[in-house]
Amino acid sequence: MIEEKVKIINSLGLHARPAAQLVKITTRCNCDVFISRDEMEVNAKSIMGVMMLAAEQGSTITIKCTGPDESECLKDLKELIKNKFYEE
Amino acid sequence: MNKKVKEKIIKGVPASPGISIGTPFYYVHENLSVSRETVPDQDIELEIVKYKNALNKTREDILNDKKNASKRGGQEAAKIFDAHLLIIDDQVLVDEAVYFISNHNVQASYAVSKVMKDYQMAFEKLQNQYFSQRAFDIEDVCRRIIKNILAGNSQSVQSSALKGKQIVISDNIFPSDTLNFNKDLILGIVTEYGGKTSHAAILSRALEVPAVVGATGISKWINKISLMIVDGYTGKIIINPKPSTFEFYKKRQHEEKNQVEEDLKYNQMPSVTLDDQNIRIMSNIQSSLDTDNVIKWNSDGVGLFRTEFLFESSLSILSEDEQFHIYDEVAGKLYPRKVVIRLLDIGGDKLNDKMSIKEDNPFLGVRGMRLLFDHPDLLKSHLRAILRASGRNNISIIIPFIANISEIKKTKNIIEKIKHDLISEGFKIDQNIKLGVMIEIPSVVMIAEAVAGMVDFFSIGTNDLTQYLLAADRGNERVSNIYDSFHPAVIKMIYMTVMAAKKKNIEVGLCGQMAGYPIAIPLLLGLGLREFSVTPFLVPVVKKIIRRLDTKECKIMAQKCLKTSSSKSLLTILSDFFEKKIGENPLQ
Numbered sequence: 001m002i003e004e005k006v007k008i009i010n011s012l013g014l015h016a017r018p019a020a021q022l023v024k025i026t027t028r029c030n031c032d033v034f035i036s037r038d039e040m041e042v043n044a045k046s047i048m049g050v051m052m053l054a055a056e057q058g059s060t061i062t063i064k065c066t067g068p069d070e071s072e073c074l075k076d077l078k079e080l081i082k083n084k085f086y087e088e
Numbered sequence: 089m090n091k092k093v094k095e096k097i098i099k100g101v102p103a104s105p106g107i108s109i110g111t112p113f114y115y116v117h118e119n120l121s122v123s124r125e126t127v128p129d130q131d132i133e134l135e136i137v138k139y140k141n142a143l144n145k146t147r148e149d150i151l152n153d154k155k156n157a158s159k160r161g162g163q164e165a166a167k168i169f170d171a172h173l174l175i176i177d178d179q180v181l182v183d184e185a186v187y188f189i190s191n192h193n194v195q196a197s198y199a200v201s202k203v204m205k206d207y208q209m210a211f212e213k214l215q216n217q218y219f220s221q222r223a224f225d226i227e228d229v230c231r232r233i234i235k236n237i238l239a240g241n242s243q244s245v246q247s248s249a250l251k252g253k254q255i256v257i258s259d260n261i262f263p264s265d266t267l268n269f270n271k272d273l274i275l276g277i278v279t280e281y282g283g284k285t286s287h288a289a290i291l292s293r294a295l296e297v298p299a300v301v302g303a304t305g306i307s308k309w310i311n312k313i314s315l316m317i318v319d320g321y322t323g324k325i326i327i328n329p330k331p332s333t334f335e336f337y338k339k340r341q342h343e344e345k346n347q348v349e350e351d352l353k354y355n356q357m358p359s360v361t362l363d364d365q366n367i368r369i370m371s372n373i374q375s376s377l378d379t380d381n382v383i384k385w386n387s388d389g390v391g392l393f394r395t396e397f398l399f400e401s402s403l404s405i406l407s408e409d410e411q412f413h414i415y416d417e418v419a420g421k422l423y424p425r426k427v428v429i430r431l432l433d434i435g436g437d438k439l440n441d442k443m444s445i446k447e448d449n450p451f452l453g454v455r456g457m458r459l460l461f462d463h464p465d466l467l468k469s470h471l472r473a474i475l476r477a478s479g480r481n482n483i484s485i486i487i488p489f490i491a492n493i494s495e496i497k498k499t500k501n502i503i504e505k506i507k508h509d510l511i512s513e514g515f516k517i518d519q520n521i522k523l524g525v526m527i528e529i530p531s532v533v534m535i536a537e538a539v540a541g542m543v544d545f546f547s548i549g550t551n552d553l554t555q556y557l558l559a560a561d562r563g564n565e566r567v568s569n570i571y572d573s574f575h576p577a578v579i580k581m582i583y584m585t586v587m588a589a590k591k592k593n594i595e596v597g598l599c600g601q602m603a604g605y606p607i608a609i610p611l612l613l614g615l616g617l618r619e620f621s622v623t624p625f626l627v628p629v630v631k632k633i634i635r636r637l638d639t640k641e642c643k644i645m646a647q648k649c650l651k652t653s654s655s656k657s658l659l660t661i662l663s664d665f666f667e668k669k670i671g672e673n674p675l676q
Contacts, residue, residue: 011463015219017407020174027179046180048226052210054219084465 002074003064010084013056016047018085023047025076031067033077044077093312095330100278100303102323103289105625107341108276108298109317109334113254114310115261122197122234127189135189139196142236147176149232168225175229181207197237204230228262255318257306261288276300276318278325280307293377300325351628355386359631361613362638369630370428370621372599376414379421381624389425391547391621392486392599393418395432395470411473415483423480428524428547428621432470433488435459451561456489456526457499471506478518486524486547491531496542499523524595528552533581536588546589547621550600554578573602574655574662579611583650586616597621607662609633610669614646636670 010018026033026044033044037059042049044063055061065073080086127135154169175181181203188199204226211223255276277292277299292299298320309327317326317337326333359367370391371382382390397414398406406414419427435455447453460467477483487499500523510517524545525532530553532539540546550573555562557578560571572578582598589596597619602608604622609630612620622630645665652658 011466016171016174016222023178043180047174047178048181048207048222051219051222052207052214054214 001064001066002070003062004074004078005060005062006078006081007060008055008057008081010081011057013059014050014053016051019047019050021080021085022050022077025080026073029065029067029069029073029076031065031070031073033073034064036062036064093309093328095333096309096327098303098306098309098325098327100300100306100323100325101283101289102299102320103282103301104277104292104295104297104299104320106276106296106298106320107317107337107344108255108320109315109337109341110253110255110275112257112278112310112313112316113251114307115256115258122195122201124198125195127193127195129193132190132193135196136186138237139185139189139200142196142233143176143182145236146229146232147173149236150176150229171225172229175226176233197234200230200233200237204233224260224262231262255316257310258288259307276320278303278306278318280304293375351385351625351632354628354631357631357635359388359634361634362636363640365613365618365639367613367634368597368619369627369634370426370597370599370619371624371627372621373418373624376418378624379418382422382425385624385627387425387624387627389482390418390422390427391597391619393427393429395430396434398432398470408469408473408476411470412476415474415477419477419480419483423482426482426484428484428486429474430486430488430526431457431474432460432466433526435489451555457487457495458489461495461498467502468506471503472510475503475506475510475517475521476515478521479516481518483518484522484524484545486526486545488526488549489528489552490525490539491529493535493538493542496525496539500542526552527581527585528556530557530581533584536585537591540588540592540594543594545595545597546585548582548585548596548598548600550578550582550598550602553581553600557581572655573600574608574658576650576652576655576658579615579649579658582612582617583615583646590616595619603630606630606633606670607659607666610637610642610665611646611649611662613637613639614642614644614649616643633670641669 008014012018014022023045034041035044035050035053036042037053037055040053042052044050053061063074063077065071067073150169150172154173157169185196185199185203188194188202189196192199194202208223208226208230211219211226253273253275255278256274257278259280260282261277261279274295274297276297277288279288279299279301280303282288282301289299289301298318300318300320300323303323303325306325313327315328315334317324317329317333319325319337326337329337359369361367368388370389371378371385371387372392372394373379373382373390374394375397398411415427415429433456435450435453435458454462460470471485474483474485485503487496490496503521503523507517507519507521511519522544524547525539525543526549527533527536527546528549528551533553536546551562554560554571554573554575558570558572558575560567562571586596596617598612598617599621603612603620604626606629609620610633613634620630645661649658649661652661
């Protein structure tokens, strides 16, 4: 299991479209992915779950990956968040 | 039922104009609290199949609704269904229901309602309004799936048929409800919840039926209503009207019908004054659905296309492509008419919910252009979408909430860079796209000549100009006696703006509420304005007045107004002039 804290930097946070993009990566990965913010933890393969975090710009989330391709998955997710979900 | 109850008035939010009188049809959403039944082990497989079939059917239904929505009126309604597709394809959500069926031996309908309810409750609890409102979308999708499961079970699903033409009352209208109504039978719409941008409001405007939303308390009266009146102008709902009230509204409804017929006659007549001055009458619109009305009332174009829908009518902020389709649709439908798109003018009140910024004084804070500068990515996709739709050369851009020259310079630099990018990417754009400034902060009026030298046109927004000049919040009832667009200071500001525009030879229009007041038209013409932008259905009203005026006489009258020191004396001059020239009491 690996985990890392990442800061959300795109202006609108994890609203519907970024959440959909994130889920596209996690569902393709061969590992369990959980994301937490404050005390809430959700399954990152669920778009509704990810949106439920209500992670706004500036908030920090913790990504936890467990499984065969965990490091690759984490790397892809960090890339996506760092690049503001390629939509701005 | 129909116990006699005295006349009662309920106040809501006016969502779609018009008067309707009729009997109520109470549209009840079927109760979702499906009771829990135990499914024997051997039937669990079957229950899961039932669930998956219902999911597929629901996905098809949503896709169909989306198609119909885009056919009927633009991309915005279709966006709602896109969001619903995301929900139904949520694998975790789907798996959770399956897990629940097989591990707790419950029937499919119960499993769905349980899973969705859990999510819904979690969303409702969220502090951030944008996210918490998603509970509503979840509920709608949930209802559809359960209905489809029950339909597969051949249990009867209550379909809602209107008995003749009726007024639909409901707690809320869901996007999927659209299917349940025969649109020709809806006289009006009233909802207990919801605001101006709720789905019910958008739907009723598209159907052109009077509507009032957020009518708190209406559902308590349902069984006691024998007849009701919906006033979509003021947001009033009158239950069991007295004969005198009934007659009053019947007359208004009749007048309204006659008025529409008479107004339509003006469509064929040019908008020209007695001394042959051509006046452009443009429209203010806020969604692609409004373009039909621009054409219906034969307006000269769009003087103000508000782009706030970007934030209000869909699940997430529209992407560059999605925005492009909307601007392109509007510019294409209205070609060769001109369309002036105002850059996103949001702030203080609206966006902060989504961005969790707190300001003590939002109307003097980060709004309009200031906010866009703070969000360069948002500004970039916004401008790219507008410029990409400019290939027909009929789009102009207007920048909101400008206080100084450096903001204009900055905007121009950004636009130039984006133009350059788009051209090198091979897009066909209007390279000389016209750029204007909203005149709404007093500081730019004082330096209007310098500003006029930097842009192609001005548009005066009288509502904000009044608010900022008189330091009176236009939404605050306690200072509504101070907020006054006929204050001579406001009139002088308009005059200064027009003079500066003339001197630098650029165009100037006026798009505030003032342009829709009949009594103000002679004054505005007299101050030198030749372009107005109003709500589409007011176009013939303004035209009617213009056709009876001589601008030279208006000018003399306006000069008198400029010498007054109170709105009272100014209004006296105006109403005397109006009565003499138009022959009607303007204040009626």
